[in-house]
Amino acid sequence: MIIMKRTKIKALLSTSQVGSEVLVKGWVRTKRGNKNVVFIALNDGSTINNIQVVADTVSFDENLIKDITTGACIAVSGKLVESQGQGQKVEINASSIELYGKSDAETYPLQKKGHSMEFLRENAHLRFRTNTFGAVFRIRHSMAFAIHNYFNDKGFFYLHTPIITGSDAEGAGEMFHVTTMDLNKLVHKEDGSLDFNGDFFGKETNLTVSGQLEGELGALSLGEIYTFGPTFRAENSNTPRHLAEFWMIEPEMSFYDLNDNMDLAEEFVKYLIKYALENCREDLEFLNNMIDNKLLEKLNFVLNNEFVRITYTEAVSILTATGKKWDYMVGWGRDLQAEHERYLVEEHFKRPVILTDYPREIKAFYMKQNEDGKTVRAMDVLFPGIGEIIGGSQREENYEKLLARITEMKLPQKDLWWYLDTRKFGTAPHSGFGLGFERLILFVTGMSNIRDVIPFPRTPKNAEF
RNA sequence: UCCUUAGUAGCUCAGUUGGUUAGAGCGACGGACUGUUAAUCCGUAGGUCGUAGGUUCGAGCCCUACCUGGGGAGCCA
Structure with a gap:
């Protein structure tokens, strides 16, 4: 296996490296295609733009292709070429794909189509x-x-x-209290107010x-x-x-x-x-x-x-x-x-x-x-x-x-x-x-x-x- | 905290004056397709209708309380 340095998608799209061998790593946004060829839109967070990865199905294991679902993480090496299709200037002809992390399509919350802001807020870890x-x-x-x-x-x-x-x-x-006192055993002074003497700072403290x-x-x-x-x-x-x-x-x-x-x-x-x-x-x-x-x-x-x-x-x-x-x-x-x-x-x-x-x-x-x-x-x-x-x-x-x-x-x-x-x-x-x-x-x-x-x-x- | 609005499939929603077995699109899954662009076409599965009570022969639908989200207001940055 060839040891190659990873290129970020932002750099790949902004410099002209057409014809060179590249290695990209990222998360799958969408996959589509037919029985001969699949197209993978890959994003690594460096830019809003995706790189299109093209893979001939005959060159890859059928199960690997199956596991490349929305949300999965993969590393792709291949040649950067001018795109034959509309919509992007360049794309990668994949020569090898390594699957870092699967993403079960039945349970992964995000889909290709749009979601409401409310739903994404409930999935803030993935949004x-x-x-x-x-x-x-x-x-x-x-x-x-x-x-x-x-x-x-x-x-x-x-x-x-x-x-x-x-x-x-x-x-x-209004402020949030900061204390190490046991909230179940609070000590009160004679006048009924809380006694902070035993607290961490020995006085009442708050978040700024x-x-x-x-x-x-x-x-x-x-x-x-x-x-x-x-x-x-x-x-x-x-x-x-x-x-x-x-x-x-x-x-x-x-x-x-x-x-x-x-x-x-x-x-x-x-x-x-x-x-x-x-x-x-x-x-x-x-x-x-x-x-x-x-x-x-x-x-x-x-x-x-x-x-x-x-x-x-x-x-x-x-x-x-x-x-x-x-x-x-x-x-x-x-x-x-x-x-x-x-x-x-x-x-x-x-x-x-x-x-x-x-x-x-x-x-x-x-x-x-x-x-x-x-x-x-x-x-x-x-x-x-x-x-x-x-x-x-x-x-x-x-x-x-x-x-x-x-x-x-x-x-x-x-x-x-x-x-x-x-x-x-x-x-x-x-x-x-x-x-x-x-x-x-x-x-x-x-x-x-x-x-x-x-x-x-x-x-x-x-x-x- | 107040006013208002909503909660039905994984998501976005429809569901008539209360009446058999709760629907659609998308997504997922299976299949078709020789280059796709949120691909397309055919098919399959998937729901304790926010929670708890109540009214009724019968409740997704009516009543009460609570929970959660959205919008507006107050407070502010």
Whole structure:
């Protein structure tokens, strides 16, 4: 047997090696043919495209051919030749086929024809083998890579903030407890509350809902940092835009004001979209054909148009002026609802919108207070179809103002001593934002349910796999 | 968590005002076909109708509760 090096299908299809002997390995997508010749569509995950393997039945054992079913894994060596048929330029004339793993056709869940997203979600361990999910997860990888590239090129440092946190002050949502205590033998204090003294950390701990506060600590000495890691929210949210475990990117920058922050957010998102268009072309074209035929148009549109920037107050005026009847009232001081945001983005401006300067009452304690005493320097980036993709703000750098806000909102000041210290010792104006990674992937892939852009989604009542 | 909608073959669905033995397409399996492209053609097998109760002479269909999925809302990224 000839020892040959394996070639990935992506490389095989993109370079002209016609006439040479090659070895490919992959999983069978389809097999068809007659008693003289069989055609095998083989995919190895390196690209959305398959290589066609042609095998003369006389040259191969009948049982081997029989075992080459959808889902089976094989290694094929043979000559790469120009295809005699339509549909592909090149194909492999197989000289030998080794069967690595059979795939019983009667019990293998995936078939050649299309499946519903719901069915594939229940088979998340196998859905990578479909064209759609192969494309989605290759793009997801490319976006993660591009994020590191972007920040690295700009001199930002990748900061690893803790996943287990002893702070629950951020208030971004319900948290998952982390404990090693025996849940059947919990110890209570005299006042009835749980006694964490015997727990692993000797105090109550949770999974993080955001790395922002720790990120600020890094920014206020390293200058510009970003986090990129998993975050957890124990909210009972059942929507196509929420996960209990999701990935978030949170840049935090010293000496950035809100405008710098908006500039960065816009440039960042556009960089990622451009990267996808330039590096994931075939996968995007597939998704454009099969999932959302406006996808490429949408991506190019966002890339080539400036985001609209208006204040919350201006947005309320626009919404009021429409005279429309809303399910939820519009009024200064009320938070904007999905229907309002959607109207602004999808009907009024027809492009991404950045809303700024929200009323302080509806925003977090750490946002910088404006001189009007009513608003804070917050920004939300709203995208068509998915709503809020980025939320950020200039942070309050003034110790007294920050402390006053913490007291006012009845937050546990003693748990935030380390955060407050940064405002006591060499405080600096700074800003940052959070980008939901899966929401970005939703937009870039055109997929409609967030459970289909993360390999193993965690949602209420679902932690399979 | 609320509203809404659905759960019938491996998959996607049909199933009439409650009435004999629950159907189709695809897939699988068997066969035919000298180059296919989600191949085509002929044939075969495959179902405790989401779960538990109830109404009825009789329930896939009506009632109650629960479970699970989809869509919308809230919370947010």
